[in-house]
Amino acid sequence: MNTSIRWFVGNPVAANLLMIIILIGGFFGAYGIGKEVFPSISVNYITVNMPYPGAGPKEVEEQIVVRIEEAIYNLEGIKSLSSEARKGRGSVTIEIDTNYEMTKMLNDIKSRVDAITTFPRDAERPIVTELLEREEVIRIALFGDAEEPVLKEYGERIRDDLAAMRDIDFVEIWGVRQPQVDIELSEIDMRRYGLSFDDVVSAIRRTSLNLPAGTIRADSGDIQVQTRGQAYYEEDFNRIAVTSRDDGTEITIGDVAVVKDTFEERNSLTRFNGKTAIFLAISVGEDPDVMATTKAVKDYVATGASFLPNELQMDTWQDFSVLFEGRLSLLTKNAIGGLILVFIILMLFLSPQLALWVAVGIGVAYMGALWVLPGVGLTLNMLSMFSFLLILGIIVDDAIIVGESIFRHQEEGYDRLTAAQAGAQAVSKPVFLAVLSTMIFFSPIFFLPGIWAQLLWAIPAITIIALGFSLIESLWILPSHLAQMKPEKERTSELSALHRVRRWCATGLTRVGQNVFRPLLQKALDWHNLTLVVFFLAFALSLTLVGSGYVRQVQMPNVASDFIRMRLEMPDGYSKEAKLEIIKRAERASTQLAGDPIIQEAVKTDRLIANQLSFMWGDTLRLVVELSPEVSGKVQPKLVAERWQYYMGPVPDAKKIDVDITLGPPQSQFSISLTASNTDQLAEAAQFVKQQLEQLPGTRNIRDDLHSGRADIDISLLPNADSLGVSLSQVATQVRQGFYGAEAQRVPRGRDDVRVMVRYPKDARSQVDTLEDMRIRTAAGVEVPFYSVAEATYVPGYSRIKRKDRERSIVISALPSTGKLTVSEIADIMYGDVAEEMRLLFPEVSIKKDGQIEDQEEFNSAALKLFGLAILLIYTLMAIEFKSYLKPLGVLSAIPFGIMGAIFGHLLMGLDFSLLSLVGVLAVSGVVVNDNLVLIDRIIQLREEGEDVHTALLRGSVDRFRPIILTSLTTFVGLTPILFETSVQAQFLIPMVASLAFGVLFATTVTLLFVPCLYMAGASLKQKIRGYASNSNTMLN
Incomplete structure (x- = not known):
């Protein structure tokens, strides 16, 4: 090392060329590096989703979920299974061990699932996919007073326009329902015309089709023969003949039923700024440039709205490039400010030339890191920018130690070349060993468990790369530059006062020493x-x-956000109209905030809220307000949230209401997972755990994820049904046809597959009396009342059933209050004495650590071992060096x-x-x-x-x-x-x-x-x- 230092001190051209090469490489690297908000991570999860239309959660669990679990659970490489059964759909999420290759596991799981032959006939094909994390960078809200078909039409047009742009990788539409043709057949009309659901379905399948019939090979050329009778729209289905009268005249679907060209029934709704809306989510791909992508989107929104009808508007929402740009601006501004302060301090205590070259050296180390980053697969994101700030102190350290050593040798009377050479050599060994030790100290982050290594990978990578260039700059480039540093001359100009201040500072520091x-x-x-x-x-x-x-x-850390989020869980079966009224109350409340006297004391503004999003999915309502840029940082989001809830008023029917004003991950919470085959004992154990949590000081928002409280109807056959020629299969099929519907066919319409559903009118399907009034048709064509052959019994039900590792599960969670018990302290109590007592009371229930506790323990254990090993390695190197x-x-x-x-x-x-x-x-x-x-x-x-x-x-x-x-x-x-x-x-x-x-x-x-x-x-x-x-x-x- 001493030889290389001597060579660079004696060859300033080489040192300058090396610096220029690093700077040029850094500029090219900065230009070509990918830009994303957060680092891309690959999650080791595979999902199996299987629709079972019309089925309740219990049937989905038994017929779909359990069969998938039993087929795949013993595959080598599966770490855990998490399943969920809900109305009309079952899903199984498989966590894969990181030591196994995902493509092979995907193929193995798909083979096992495809081999299942016992799925219900009405269930759709299972879809097995690897869970991919795409980074969403911005959304477009398309909203207005238009009807849903108009929203869908223009939303798809916008999607196609955006997808064709060079800077945009992925575009997805949210909030759009699939089109559907409903053929509503009442019980009265079926009796009047002597029809059944099967009659109408058969008529559609017989008549509504396109069928190729082959080719006629004539002398003049081939002629394609085909039958075209496919019905596509409402009027087409109205003309289909179902039966005929005694006089031979046809009775069509339009005569016996109401045909509606509509959308699938889904308990969902999206509103933006008080108007019906759909959203387009734009994500980046493998070579991201978040700034270019968001600029393309914003330019399109600004200039592309001319084709929209008057009743529609476009606006951007949740632009994550603002976070990226804000972080970059913050770091750039503070880095420049910090470098100026470093320069001033070194100028005052050492010399201006040394201060200048030390500051340049910091830039060289950073540019060297930017040069290498694209080559090792790193992007410029929130964490990598964070890393550049992190290493500032270490890089400054190396340059100052070498620079001060050279300066001290010059003070001792050595000539410039000798001082540079001797000064750098005097500290080269400890500087090299310190840099190597720091690299080793950061290396364990590469090997942290789970997604931590992927998430934090940029920190050790950038640290190691930048320290490598810092070492090159400190020991080769900096000494060469300082060797050319001329001695300072006494000044009599206007700068002499500054010179006297510098001399006073330098001698003052020596006197203090x-x-x-x-x-x-x-x-x-x-x-x-x-x-x-x-x-x-x-x-x-x-x-x-x-x-x-x-x-x-x-x-x-809990950092206040400009977005205030409210989440309401409503009771199972709560009407869509009632939920919409709550949404409208929240929207009206947000418009009252700007004039609120308490808020006006904090900030004077007429525009407090920039935008508002309201979203309904099932029994969950999500309400979001965005503070306008003018008030960002000037008003406490907590105050706005409190006043918003005040104007909104109480929602007594809500099962729970959560308000979140923080940016980043949600607040730390304690959670415990209970699993058991015995459902009753599982529910009792969950109640016991909640009671114990309520007794702990400072625990709040105690809840479980057991979605119970709804009523189901079980249908059973009466003893006399056989004598009337009615089987349970006939009853079940006809009840399903009436209330869920019989799918007659799927019609290709543009890009959509449109379901054609034959069933009761919507009003009839909303009433329990319809079940009692319906007629069951026997194979002989005889109609018998439902109540004469079957019995309907109310039973407790679930809107959602969750399972963990092939058993039903319930997760109970609680938030700690500030100044009370921490999550760790709650965990020690609950997993200690409470768990022991629960095992005695509920022996069939298993207790598992869930959520952050399990992740934190795994992280702590791995970090302790890895950093202990790193310190041992550093100690070994130093022991060998120091003997x-x-x-x-x-x-x-x-x-x-x-x-x-x-x-x-x-x-x-x-x-x-x-x-x-x-x-x-x-x-x-x-x-x-x-x-x-x-x-x-x-x-x-x-x-x-x-x-x-x-x-x-x-x-x-x-x-x-x-x-x-x-x-x-x-x-x-x-x-x-x-x-x-x-x-x-x-x-x-x-x-x-x-x-x-x-x-x-x-x-x-x-x-x-x-x-x-x-x-x-x-x-x-x-x-x-x-x-x-x-x-x-x-x-x-």
């Missing part, structure tokens, strides 16, 4: 044991702050105190300690190891020169006082701008920045005081052991 730090260290070394005790007590205090809740632990077992401990011992600084920083700023805070602690560890290595290396040099331990510690610490102070000061000051940012984007970064900034600041005292005292304590202990051994040998002799 000699006159303040040196005596302080002298005292600390004299009382080294007491000093160590003080540091250990401070560390224990920091841990107490976390344990006692003064610094709360959360998985992710000592104890010296590496002195370097690594400061890492826990970096955590101490991070905790104190969170306390000072009132922040929660989150996963992002821990990532910041990793960066702190890199800086601390760097500083400690430089210090220990200098102490070892002095010891090898013959200095005693005390003198070596004192001289070495004073020699390294300036670079350590400067690295800590520049890192802290460079990150300061973000600490005081108020934007939404900054709230995600502040915990990590606080860990890094305050961790480095506190770690400075550890490096300069704790490490020398620890070294002194080790030397004293070693001397005592030697003295004891010497005395023992004397006594033996």
Whole structure:
């Protein structure tokens, strides 16, 4: 390494060309790198979906879900099964072990499912697919007072226009129902004309068809022969003959039934800004450019609305490029501000030229990383941009340590070339070892379980790449540039005042090192044991702050969003009209917010709400309001949410109401999963768990996912049915035809397959009396009343049935209140004593950890092992380099105190300690190891020169006082701008920045005081052991 340093110092052209190549490569990399909001992740899940039209959840479970589970559960490579049975559809989600190849597992599962021969006749074909995560970047809302066919027509046109654009990969339409032809046949008309559902279905199938009949090979050429009688629209079906009168005149479908060209019946609704709406979701593919995609969409919305009718409008919704652009702008602005502050500090304490080249070196390291990123499959996204900020302190550290060493050699009288060469060589070993150690310290992130490795992969990758280029820049390029640095001349111009300030700062720092730090260290070394005790007590205090809740632990920080989301769960069977009225109440309430006097005190505006989305799916209502850009950051979303609920009024029928005002993952919650074959015991156990949770202090929103409370009707045959020639099959089939419908055929109409359904009118299907009034037709053509051959019994039912690993399951969840029990503490209680008691009361019920608890435990276990292994590897490298077992401990011992600084920083700023805070602690560890290595290396040099331990510690610490102070000061000051940012984007970064900034600041005292005292304590202990051994040998002799 010394040879390469010498060569680059003597060959500035090579150093400059290397820098230019890196910068050019960085520009090309920045131009070609993919841009996405969040990193793409592949989830190891395969889903099997199978429609069973007209069937209830229980039938779907028995006939569909269980059969799929039993067919595939013993396949090697399946980690878990999660199933759900709901009205008309069953699904099984299979989690695949990461060690197995997805394509093979997909084929194996498909083969097993296709081999099942016992599915019901009316069930549709099972669909087996790999679950793919596509990143949605923006939506278009198409809304207005138009009818549904008009919305569908223009929505499909917009979809086709967008799909043809070069910058758009995927477009999906949401909120559009499939067209359907309903042939409504009343019981009265069937009796009048002596018809059955089967008669009408048979007539349609006989008459409505296109059938190719072959080819006539005439002399003049081939002539295709075909029959064309397919009915496509309402008027076509009306003309189909069903039967005839005695006089031979035909009776058509139009005579006996009402034909409606409509849409499938689905309990769903989408509204945007109070109007009926559909949405187009735009996603990016494998080579994403979120900025280009969203620009193309926004340009289309701005210019492409001319073809829309007057009653329709277009607007964008949930533009995720705003997050991307905001993060990029935040980091760019703060990086520039931070570099300026770093430059000012280095200029004041060292020299302007050195400050300039150090700042350039940071840019070179970043550009080098941008050069390589596309080649290793990384994109520019929220996390990779986060990583560039994370490594700022470490990169600055390397450049300052090398630059200060060269500057110190120049101060000592060496010529420029010799100072550059000797200065870089003097610190090359600790800098190289520090960079290598930091790379190893970040590497375990690559091997974290589940999706964590994919999600966080950018952090270690960018850190390692950027540190590699930082090493190249610090040891090869920077010394060459500083070798050309000319000595400063005394100035008499207007800049002389600045020169005097710089000289005062530089000499002042030296005086502080000699006159303040040196005596302080002298005292600390004299009382080294007491000093160590003080540091250990401070560390224990920091841990107490976390344990006692003064610094709360959360998985992710809660950051207020500009979107306020309300979710209402309504009772099963709640009418669509009643749910629509609740939606309209919420819409009216949102329009009243701008004039609310309490909100007006916080912000004066006439436009508080930018947009509103209302969505109904089944018994769930989702209501979203978006704050306008003018009030973003000026009004508390929590206040807006409270006033919105006030104007909306109570919703007493709602089973639960959730309001979310946070950006990012939902609030951490405790959840426990119960599974059992015995449904009754499972429900009782769930009730017991909820009662126990209610007794814990601070638990709220306690709920389960058991969708019960609805009533089902079971039909059974009466004993006299056989004598009347009626079978259960006949009853079941005809009841299904009347209420769900008989599918006569599917008609191709453009891009759609249109179902033709024959059944009772909608009003009749909405009444239980219709069942009692219907007639059952026997094979002999005799009609008998339903009540004379069958009995309808009400039984408790479920709107949705969930299963886990081939057993029914219920998940019970609860949210912890601020300042009360944490999720971990609730888990300890519930999985401890409560679980033991429940096993005694409900022996058939299995208890499984669910949700964040299971993920967190898996993450913690893996992280502990991986980072322990990383520290062991770092220790081994240092031990080999230092030829000592104890010296590496002195370097690594400061890492826990970096955590101490991070905790104190969170306390000072009132922040929660989150996963992002821990990532910041990793960066702190890199800086601390760097500083400690430089210090220990200098102490070892002095010891090898013959200095005693005390003198070596004192001289070495004073020699390294300036670079350590400067690295800590520049890192802290460079990150300061973000600490005081108020934007939404900054709230995600502040915990990590606080860990890094305050961790480095506190770690400075550890490096300069704790490490020398620890070294002194080790030397004293070693001397005592030697003295004891010497005395023992004397006594033996």
